[in-house]
Amino acid sequence: MPELAVLLPLGAPALPLDEAGKYVAGAYVVFVVLLVVYVAIMAAKVQRIERELREVAAIAEERKEQREEVRA
Amino acid sequence: MYGKGLKPLSIATVAMLALSLSLVFFYAPLDGDQGFIQKIFYLHVPLAIVALIGFIAGGVFAIAHLRTNDRKWDAYSYVSIHISVIFGVAVLITGAIWAKASWGHWWVWDEPTLVSFLIVFLLYATYYPFRYAIEDRDRQARYASVFAVTAGAFVPLNFMAVRMAQSLVHPRTFATAEGGMPGEMMLTFLCSLVAMGLLWTTLVKFELTAKSASGQVKRLRRALDAPVTGGTSRIAPEVS
Numbered sequence: 001m002p003e004l005a006v007l008l009p010l011g012a013p014a015l016p017l018d019e020a021g022k023y024v025a026g027a028y029v030v031f032v033v034l035l036v037v038y039v040a041i042m043a044a045k046v047q048r049i050e051r052e053l054r055e056v057a058a059i060a061e062e063r064k065e066q067r068e069e070v071r072a
Numbered sequence: 073m074y075g076k077g078l079k080p081l082s083i084a085t086v087a088m089l090a091l092s093l094s095l096v097f098f099y100a101p102l103d104g105d106q107g108f109i110q111k112i113f114y115l116h117v118p119l120a121i122v123a124l125i126g127f128i129a130g131g132v133f134a135i136a137h138l139r140t141n142d143r144k145w146d147a148y149s150y151v152s153i154h155i156s157v158i159f160g161v162a163v164l165i166t167g168a169i170w171a172k173a174s175w176g177h178w179w180v181w182d183e184p185t186l187v188s189f190l191i192v193f194l195l196y197a198t199y200y201p202f203r204y205a206i207e208d209r210d211r212q213a214r215y216a217s218v219f220a221v222t223a224g225a226f227v228p229l230n231f232m233a234v235r236m237a238q239s240l241v242h243p244r245t246f247a248t249a250e251g252g253m254p255g256e257m258m259l260t261f262l263c264s265l266v267a268m269g270l271l272w273t274t275l276v277k278f279e280l281t282a283k284s285a286s287g288q289v290k291r292l293r294r295a296l297d298a299p300v301t302g303g304t305s306r307i308a309p310e311v312s
Contacts, residue, residue, distance in 0.1 A: 019173065020107055020108040020109045020173065021108065023109060023112070023169050023170070023172065023173035024108060024109060024111045024112055026169050027112045027115055027116065027165075027166040027169045027170065028115060030162065030165045030166060030169070031115055031119075031162055031166065034158065034161065034162050034165075038158060038275070042278060042279070042282060045282050045286070046282060046285075048286075049282065049285050049286050049289055052286075052289045052290075052293065053289050055293075056289060056292050056293050056296060059293075059296045059297075060296060063296065
């Protein structure tokens, strides 16, 4: 694909400032926004998992201390 | 377990999305009929194809769950449908934008392709309330699998019915009397399709990894919260 090799490094052709450009931009922006919203929701989920993991680790630590007290 | 290979897959997805966007805007020629508006095609159609294949994949995973009773397949089925529903939202919105630009209307009710996709989308939108209306986890998984198999079988039937319908409005991309798309457009379209397929796979894997991690933490918490003298947990020490 010689054309591809030549065309890719070139600058983006200016979006035509008529109606078509607005609709095309709108469609691609919707896609990106949906993706970002999904990633944000997943980030919130991962934060929740991290918090729960910290709580579980704290409980485990507490149990370990209790076990050591019983042994002592 | 689910997170294995997620990093290279994510990198491949980003690279493929960048390549396909480059091809869409710098390589693919402008359509003689629709002009610049046709660029939406490279986003809308691959999203729709991947969403529909994702629904079918959800059904296939559900069959595996019903055959083996392994909860792993139920998770695969659920996540496949979940990501496909998100893709479906993108398909409906980008399709409406394209319709408005091309036909002057956000929605055309007498266009079989649009309405059939909406029916499939609404069918899968009922998957969530249906699934979570059942409290018992095993029954929930089993009933959801039956739903996924039935709905998954409906997707290709629906597709064939639409293809057989005589539509005057919606373009037929791959089999027209004029011979379909030119080579540059086809290459761009195929790259976009692969990019969307990779994105779907990455998101499914990402979601499964998060679900698995969440499940493991819950198991750990249950084990720690279990009565220490009960003997049911190997994690909680016996201190009393």
